[in-house]
Amino acid sequence: MEASIQEVARLTGTTSRTLRHYDAVGLLRPSRVGDNGYRWYDDDALVRLQRVLLLRDLGLGLAEIRRVLDRETDERTALRRHLAWLEAEQDRLARQAASVHRTLTARENGDTLMAADVFDGFDHTQYREEVEQRWGADAYATSDAWWRGLTETDRAAWKAETERLGADWAAAAGAKLDPTSDQAQELARRHVAWLGSIPGTPGHGTAPAGYVTGLADMYVADERFARNYGGRAGAAFVRDALHAYAARHL
Numbered sequence: 001m002e003a004s005i006q007e008v009a010r011l012t013g014t015t016s017r018t019l020r021h022y023d024a025v026g027l028l029r030p031s032r033v034g035d036n037g038y039r040w041y042d043d044d045a046l047v048r049l050q051r052v053l054l055l056r057d058l059g060l061g062l063a064e065i066r067r068v069l070d071r072e073t074d075e076r077t078a079l080r081r082h083l084a085w086l087e088a089e090q091d092r093l094a095r096q097a098a099s100v101h102r103t104l105t106a107r108e109n110g111d112t113l114m115a116a117d118v119f120d121g122f123d124h125t126q127y128r129e130e131v132e133q134r135w136g137a138d139a140y141a142t143s144d145a146w147w148r149g150l151t152e153t154d155r156a157a158w159k160a161e162t163e164r165l166g167a168d169w170a171a172a173a174g175a176k177l178d179p180t181s182d183q184a185q186e187l188a189r190r191h192v193a194w195l196g197s198i199p200g201t202p203g204h205g206t207a208p209a210g211y212v213t214g215l216a217d218m219y220v221a222d223e224r225f226a227r228n229y230g231g232r233a234g235a236a237f238v239r240d241a242l243h244a245y246a247a248r249h250l
Contacts, residue, residue, distance in 0.1 A: 002031065003046065005039040012053060027066050028052055047075065054082045060141055068142075082145075142200030158197075165194055169238050170230040179240035188245035191238070209250035216242035 009016045019039070022028035028049055030039035041049070048069065055065045072078045150158070168187055177184050192212055195203040202211045216239040219225040226235040 002040045002042050005030070005041070008041050008046070008049065012049065022049075022052065022062075025062055025066070027062055027069075047079075051075075051078060051082065054086075055141070143198055144200075146199040161194065165190055166228050170234055173230055173234035173237035177237075179237055180244045184237075184241040185245055185248075188241045189249075191242060192245065192250070207250070209246040212246045212250060213243055216246075 003011070005016050005019055008014075009019060019028065023030060023039070028045065031042035031045045032040050034040065051069060052065055055068055056062075060068065147155070165187070169191075172184055172187055192203075192207050195201070195207045195212065195215070196205055198204060202208065203215075219229065219235040220232055220239050223232075226232045229235045229238050
């Protein structure tokens with residue numbers, strides 16, 4: 001099956017000029033060009049375009065989209081991740097619609113509003129700008145897609161592990177353990193594994209030493225993070241333990 005450039009432009013709501021630009025920047029090449037100069041797109045090209053449009057909807061620029069496509073060569077895995085994100089987004093929008101409906105009904109009937117009902121489905125993205133400035137729009141979009149693709153059970157489990165890790169750090173700091181002790185270094189190992197579990201970040205997979213130590217320093221410098229570890233003293237303990245772990249193992 002092949003589709004002409006005009007048909008593809010019509011079906012996707014874009015323009016022939018845009019599709020030619022995608023070709024010019026190496027993002028999407030037609031499967032063939034006819035003797036009359038008409039561009040044609042086969043199944044592989046159409047699927048690649050679908051991925052381009054999905055990533056564009058996540059807010060990525062063309063250069064970032066090309067890097068993602070070049071890196072993620074397993075098409076089926078990428079499409080499954082896109083599907084998971086779309087289904088999660090569908091669920092979120094349905095929750096938003098239900099939330100607005102409840103709000104409207106409550107206002108019309110003079111009923112009391114519950115904050116949890118008013119904001120159900122309104123995900124907070126207050127760190128988006130900061131993440132994009134530090135690591136790029138691709139990092140935020142990938143992490144956001146991963147988070148939205150998780151089930152509620154998986155999200156709860158991940159949050160519980162995060163809270164457990166923070167509590168264990170605070171307890172170790174309160175006990176005034178040596179940052180290089182076996183207990184502290186086991187916490188550091190867990191922490192590095194936790195960092196590696198978040199797609200889109202520089203630490204995904206195997207976190208590099210510079211990333212780990214840079215974050216460790218930020219835990220002390222930024223009060224928002226220090227609060228997670230009982231204040232600056234606790235954050236300083238985490239920093240020292242992570243620096244020691246990075247020097248030994250990363």
